[in-house]
Structure formats: C-alpha cells, structure tokens
Amino acid sequence: MKGNLAALMVMLGKAPQKPKQITPPAQAIHLQKRTKKITKAEIEFIKNELKAVEAGKYRKKWRNRRWVSIITINLLFTLSFWLDIQLFEGSIIASRVLGFHMADIYSALQVVLAYKIMLINLVIGTVTVFIIWLLLGGRAFCSWVCPYHLLAEIAETIHLKLAAKKWVTEHSFHRGVRTVFFIAFSLLAFGLGYSLFNSINPVGMISRALVYGPGIAMVWILILFLFEVFYSRRAWCRYVCPMGLTYGLTGALSPLQITYNxxxxxxxxxxxxVCEVPHVLECVKKGRAGNVEVDVGADCTLCGACVDVCPTSSLRFEIKGLSHIS
Ligand code: SF4
Ligand code: SF4
Known part of the structure; x- marks a missing residue:
C-alpha cells in the first residue's frame, strides 16, 4: 500500500530506509541481478540514455495530457466568469462547480483555525474535495489541476537549462521543512486569528488572477518564479506548500497509484x-525493492514523468485491484 507508515514518514521528511523484509521472490531477482555481468556496450547505452533525459529529451505523453488538464480546468473558471454562466464559480481554492461546493482542505483548515468558525458550506466543500482526491490519488491535484505546478515546471525547465550551462547552482533543503511549515502556518492562523498562508498561497493567487485579472499579488508570484529559476527548483512545492502535504495524506489510501515492477x-x-519527489522512488535503486511489485509512496503526484521516461515500462499507473493504465 502506498500509504503505509514508512511511506508516510518519508512524506513527512524522514530519509527513505532499506526495507526491513525482502520477500523470497524479490530476493531471487536481486541475486540474479547482482551476479549478472553488464557489458561495456550496455553501460554506454545507459550513460547516453541518462544524458538524453537530463537534457529533457524523452517522451512526454503524460506531461502533455497533464498540461491540457491544468489549462482546461483553470480556463473553465475564467470562461465561466467572463461568460457569466456560473458553472465554475470562485477559484481552485474555494468554488462551486456545477452547483457542488468545493474547498481546498488545508485552506479551509486555515479559515477554521483563524476565525474559529465551521461554516456548513466549508464542511461540505472540504468533504467533497477529500472524497474526490481520495479516489483520484491525492497529490494528483498537484500535477493535474494546480496552476502553480505548471508555472513551477516552466521555472524548472529554465533552471535545468541554466544549470547545464553552469550559470546557476541547485540549492536543496531538508524535505522536513514542509512539515514544519504545515504546523507553523496552522499555529499562526490559530494564534493570530488571520491566515498568513491564504494570503501568500500562490495557488489561490494565480487562480484568482486568471478569473478576476492580475493584481499586485503577481509580484509575489514573480519572486517565487525567479527564486525557483535561479536558486532552488520546485522550492515552493518541495519545501513549503502545506496543500501538497495535505493532498499527499488524503491520497494515502487511494486506489490510483504508480506501481513499480x-x-x-x-x-x-x-x-x-525527472521526478519532483524522488524519495518516493527509492525502491527503484538496486537492491532496495522489498517485493516484486512495489507501490510508489503517497507523496507521488502521479505526474507520469517516470512512466514516460522508463524504457522498460517498470513504472506504471495502476488502479489498485483493477488494472494498469497506459
Ligand atoms: S505542492 Fe502546492 S503549489 Fe505545488 S503543485 Fe501541489 S498544491 Fe500546487
Ligand atoms: S513517482 Fe513518477 S508519477 Fe510520481 S511524482 Fe515521481 S515522476 Fe511523477
């Protein structure tokens, strides 16, 4: 299961560990691989393959599907507002879609903590969103809906190009700071009676800007974008965003996941x-898989990049208990 205790601890910031137990069939495969000789030609082939991936040259089938999804969903809000047809009202953070209330879970928690109120529409919206993303894979929200994700992907592409030319250096932080931010934003909301997070959350800012037009908030988005281009790629999503962590927890029991063979x-x-959260792919390293089939951890955003890049189709989308998706 992708949401087992070890996977959840890794999502909260713990370094991935070797599996405590390795099943006999997996042990047999590990042994076979350890004793297999790799030819020079095979090593050269793999080196070239990795170079191509680093340069961004690989199939992007799932990336293209995701981009269509993000752009379409966000534009539906814009069009609905401009055409005044009220099918998609509000923003990605809090909305009414086809008459159903939707509320981002962590943003709603901020409102409850800050204002000490429990509005019925907020409860309905939060439960609806929870059920949707429990079924659809939790952090799939990040890759398939979140408008900031698209911007962060563009920033990352620029960052990697500059890094390849040695014009910028990547700076990484401990992943556990995201958990610290999650708690700190919650305590601040409760203590201040005001949601600092909802005021600086780029997801809500971009979503509202797409509907009602850009404002001064875009300066903050620009600062984040430049920070991710020149200093630390994917910094907001990797080290700060409590929404991402919340969706990760939501999807821990989801049937939709990436499975490794x-x-x-x-x-x-x-x-x-290519993975934004490579700690979920620890099982892919030689000798690290505890079973022949391993569920990739709950922090996975189901972006499909690993599915696209894997030459042996060892990573696949799966609806647990049903089928693989290609
Ligand atoms: S981590 Fe936050 S900002 Fe990043 S894609 Fe997910 S919800 Fe959006
Ligand atoms: S494991 Fe694969 S699908 Fe999940 S985030 Fe990483 S690249 Fe994307």
Missing part, C-alpha cells in the same frame, strides 16, 4: 532525474 527494471534510475 522489479523484474523488468534496469536500475538506470532515469526516473529519479
């Missing part, structure tokens, strides 16, 4: 290069 894997770890 040990037997077909070549362990060249191209997936680690």
């Amino acid at each position: 040990l037997s077909s894997c070549h362990h060249e770890t191209a997936c680690h290069i």
Whole structure:
C-alpha cells in the first residue's frame, strides 16, 4: 500500500530506509541481478540514455495530457466568469462547480483555525474535495489541476537549462521543512486569528488572477518564479506548500497509484532525474525493492514523468485491484 507508515514518514521528511523484509521472490531477482555481468556496450547505452533525459529529451505523453488538464480546468473558471454562466464559480481554492461546493482542505483548515468558525458550506466543500482526491490519488491535484505546478515546471525547465550551462547552482533543503511549515502556518492562523498562508498561497493567487485579472499579488508570484529559476527548483512545492502535504495524506489510501515492477527494471534510475519527489522512488535503486511489485509512496503526484521516461515500462499507473493504465 502506498500509504503505509514508512511511506508516510518519508512524506513527512524522514530519509527513505532499506526495507526491513525482502520477500523470497524479490530476493531471487536481486541475486540474479547482482551476479549478472553488464557489458561495456550496455553501460554506454545507459550513460547516453541518462544524458538524453537530463537534457529533457524523452517522451512526454503524460506531461502533455497533464498540461491540457491544468489549462482546461483553470480556463473553465475564467470562461465561466467572463461568460457569466456560473458553472465554475470562485477559484481552485474555494468554488462551486456545477452547483457542488468545493474547498481546498488545508485552506479551509486555515479559515477554521483563524476565525474559529465551521461554516456548513466549508464542511461540505472540504468533504467533497477529500472524497474526490481520495479516489483520484491525492497529490494528483498537484500535477493535474494546480496552476502553480505548471508555472513551477516552466521555472524548472529554465533552471535545468541554466544549470547545464553552469550559470546557476541547485540549492536543496531538508524535505522536513514542509512539515514544519504545515504546523507553523496552522499555529499562526490559530494564534493570530488571520491566515498568513491564504494570503501568500500562490495557488489561490494565480487562480484568482486568471478569473478576476492580475493584481499586485503577481509580484509575489514573480519572486517565487525567479527564486525557483535561479536558486532552488520546485522550492515552493518541495519545501513549503502545506496543500501538497495535505493532498499527499488524503491520497494515502487511494486506489490510483504508480506501481513499480522489479523484474523488468534496469536500475538506470532515469526516473529519479525527472521526478519532483524522488524519495518516493527509492525502491527503484538496486537492491532496495522489498517485493516484486512495489507501490510508489503517497507523496507521488502521479505526474507520469517516470512512466514516460522508463524504457522498460517498470513504472506504471495502476488502479489498485483493477488494472494498469497506459
Ligand atoms: S505542492 Fe502546492 S503549489 Fe505545488 S503543485 Fe501541489 S498544491 Fe500546487
Ligand atoms: S513517482 Fe513518477 S508519477 Fe510520481 S511524482 Fe515521481 S515522476 Fe511523477
């Protein structure tokens, strides 16, 4: 299960550990791989493959599907407002979609903590969103809906190009700071009676700007964008955003997930290069899978980049208990 205790601890910031137990079939495969000789030609092939991936040259089928999804969903809010047809009202954070109330779970929690009120529409909206993302994979919200994700992907592409030319250096932080931010924003809301997070959340800012037009808030978005281009790629999503963590927890029991198959894997770890949260792909490293089939951890955003980049289809979308999706 992708939401087991070990996976949840990794999502909160703990470093991934070796599995405590390795099943006999997985042990047999590990042994077979350890004793198998790799030819020079195979090593060269893998090196070239990794270079191509680092340069962004790989199939982007799922990336393209996601971008269509993000743009379409966000534009539906814009069009609905401009055409005054009231099908998609509000923003990604708090909305009424086809008459159903929707509220982002962490943003709603901020309102409850800050104003000490429990509005019925907020409860209905939060429960609706919880059920949707429990079924659809939790952090799939990030990759398939969140407008900031698209911007962060563009910033990351620029960052990687500049880094390849040695014009910028990547700075990373401990992943656990996201959990600290989650708690700190919650305590601040409760203590101040005001939601600092909702005031600086780029997701809400971009979503509202797309509907009602840009304002001074875009300066903050620009600062984040430049920070991610020149200093630390994906910094907001990786180290700050409590929404991402909340959706991760929401999707911990989701049937929709990425599944890894040990037997077909070549362990060249191209997936680690393209993954926003490579700690969920620890099982892909040689000797690290505890079973032949492993569920990728709950912090996975179901972006599909690893599915696109894997030459042996060892990583696949799966609806648990039903089928693989291609
Ligand atoms: S982590 Fe936050 S900002 Fe990043 S994609 Fe997810 S919801 Fe959006
Ligand atoms: S594991 Fe795969 S699908 Fe999940 S976030 Fe990483 S690249 Fe995307």
